[in-house]
Amino acid sequence: MTTTQSIVDLSDFAWERLRDRVQGLTDTEYFWEPFDGCWTVRDGVPDLEKLPVEPAPFTTLAWRITHIIDILQEERTATWFGQQPAPGDGEPPVPRTAEEAGSALSHAYDVWRRRLSALSQEDLDRPMGPIAGPFAEHDGTAFALHIVDELIHHGAEVGTVRDFYRGTHPEDPFSAALAGELTPAERPALFAEAAAARKWELLPQLADLGFEVSARTESGFTAAHLAAGIGDVEALRFLVERGADLSIPDARFQADVLGWAKWFDQPATTEYLQSL
Structure with a gap:
């Protein structure tokens, strides 16, 4: 098995787990703010600050899912590997509803998976160069694993927030x-x-x-x-x-x-x- 296929398999496993965890998501839960000062999506724009906020605000499912979409679909998951985005890739959207979020998340993963699957061993071994800024000396494997790590840990956060919501909004x-x-x-x-x-x-x-x-x-x-x-x-x-x-x-x-x-x-x- 190639290194590329091993990373694709790991990515697929993380994606399938996240996909299952967002099934049945409602708008109420999508925008649920359990605390004061949460970051969320307001009027189609995610809350964000240029400089880090400490301690980091609690983020809603709307914010977290939008962030995952951006991580997977943004231009750099093509260009940092030396690729160019395909015409149908589009720009990462900011979903305004839970239904839109599910569709956008699936599309973002399809974009990422296609880009990842196209990588050769040479792509994975090659330093990314100036386009990656402070990560110029890092190779493609390091970047691919970084994106998969983002998918895993933010996906786990989504599952945890859903568990919190279910625990505080019991149904029978x-x-x-x-x-x-x-x-x-x-x-x-x-x-x-x-x-x-x-x-x-x-x-x-x-x-x-x-x-x-x-x-x-x-x-x-x-x-x-x-x-x-x-x-x-x-x-x-x-x-x-x-x-x-x-x-x-x-x-x-x-x-x-x-x-x-x-x-x-x-x-x-x-x-x-x-x-x-």
């Missing part, structure tokens, strides 16, 4: 579903979410209400995957009786339900599944 979709206030069409993954939250006692009621027993979570596994992986034969038996599809591969490991039972070394669920 399960009670809403049981009360008839949330339908399967409105929350198709709720059955799998209940299993992921270890709310096994709710599964019969949710199934009776029409929630799909083979639905996947955002992470790409079903309730049956989870039951097999933790060794819960009774839960797995219930799912089989309700028609759960045991052949569905999960999104991360591409393993079916039996594969999860084996991988997590659960002899009871492995034996049960092999008996079917």
Whole structure:
């Protein structure tokens, strides 16, 4: 495997994790300011100071995602490697909504990935020269890894802010579903979410209400995957009786339900599944 492909693979892994973490982002959460003095995006312009502010302000998801877009798509991720931006690359935008942010983030990553994938070993080994200013003596590998590091650590920040938001804005979709206030069409993954939250006692009621027993979570596994992986034969038996599809591969490991039972070394669920 080439050095370029190794860096592309690392970048893809970081991107896929971030892409999953921004699913379902709303405008309210996108602009959420948990403290006074937050930096955010106002009227399409990110808050910024020419000189560093100490301590650094807390930044909203709008600010952080806009920053990631800029890092990936800005001109220097082409020119510092000796490339020229493609006509369709465009300038890094400042998204005004969560929906715009998701689209812009995907485009920015596509631009970065194409530029990265085009690098030869010579490009990676060559010092970047005067165009890189104080980093002139640094080679292309150092710069490529720097951009991937930015993607990783800012992506982790996005995930952490989303966790903070969820913790301070708790929702109970399960009670809403049981009360008839949330339908399967409105929350198709709720059955799998209940299993992921270890709310096994709710599964019969949710199934009776029409929630799909083979639905996947955002992470790409079903309730049956989870039951097999933790060794819960009774839960797995219930799912089989309700028609759960045991052949569905999960999104991360591409393993079916039996594969999860084996991988997590659960002899009871492995034996049960092999008996079917």
